[in-house]
């Protein structure tokens with residue numbers, strides 16, 4: 544069968560192989576009475592959405608309008624709720640008609656954005672490592688992909704000064720994103736200010752993927768809404784998936800320059816019909832009634848982070864305490880490096896010997912080579928048990 548070059552370029556990749564291994568392990572665990580799978584490889588929260596959100600969705604679910612297609616005009620109540628939230632959180636007034644767009648996910652938005660703002664062959668820059676939709680969106684748009692590699696030696700701080708003037712002049716789009724998945728760094732407002740300032744100067748669209756905005760454990764998460772210049776050259780992506788634990792409901796939004804929002808809206812116009820009004824009712828309840836939910840779940844993630852870091856240290860695997868919620872970003876243990884294991888090989892062995900699934904960092908780009916992402920998406924006691932479960936295998940190998 545003919546498959547497009549575009550799709551071939553997307554490739555199956557590290558994540559698909561990791562998923563395949565998890566499925567194989569689960570089948571084997573049933574047959575051979577192995578330890579059950581503990582999946583710490585997906586950034587999908589085990590925590591529940593606010594009850595008020597679930598109730599709002601339930602109440603709207605049976606309405607006829609909830610099962611109808613939803614055109615842009617009908618998303619107005621949702622966009623108005625977004626505008627009010629932006630005003631409360633940032634003191635910034637946005638035009639809900641022209642500067643706000645409903646998305647089916649921040650992933651969907653970031654993946655479709657290059658189609659809206661780039662011509663084939665134009666250059667877009669992503670952080671490396673970064674969330675896969677950033678690169679995939681550029682690939683699908685036939686863009687030339689540049690990367691800004693984040694390094695452990697620089698504490699994962701993007702070296703913005705390493706971008707030369709001629710590079711800035713070539714670029715048409717930068718996809719930035721802090722708090723950052725997978726390095727679990729909150730980042731800094733001044734990095735984003737600098738990127739936005741340069742974006743404006745060199746006429747480069749600055750996209751800021753910010754689904755973890757409310758999930759900073761230490762410090763303050765940056766936002767494009769605090770930068771000057773976003774109304775001409777910026778777009779920021781927010782999501783209900785992480786802060787409100789609504790990942791499966793698929794709802795997010797973008798706020799940005801009128802021209803960028805309008806272009807993305809046009810792309811989406813031929814791709815989706817927004818989201819059901821019932822789910823939008825949940826989003827409205829989240830922003831207007833349960834806007835403190837992220838700060839509530841943050842304490843759960845703080846406990847998980849602190850307990851997991853302490854337990855790993857006890858095991859002999861020192862991991863820096865991350866400044867954002869949900870993930871640990873762990874370097875390959877020294878014994879695994881000495882054995883010449885890659886992050887993917889280590890993750891495969893960890894799974895087959897202990898039943899614990901983590902994500903190989905190389906799946907997020909070469910900047911993630913030699914690193915592993917551990918998602919703190921199980922209760923603290925289960926994460927501690929999982930680390931205990933590693934001990935026999937660890938002790939034999941280390």
Ligand SMILES: Cc1ncc(COP(=O)(O)O)c(C=O)c1O
Pocket residue numbers: 586647648649650651674720724752754781782783784790794795
């Ligand atoms: C940086 C980043 N962007 C986007 C997403 C996907 O978010 P959504 O569920 O809103 O599509 C994730 C999910 O892990 C993420 O880490």
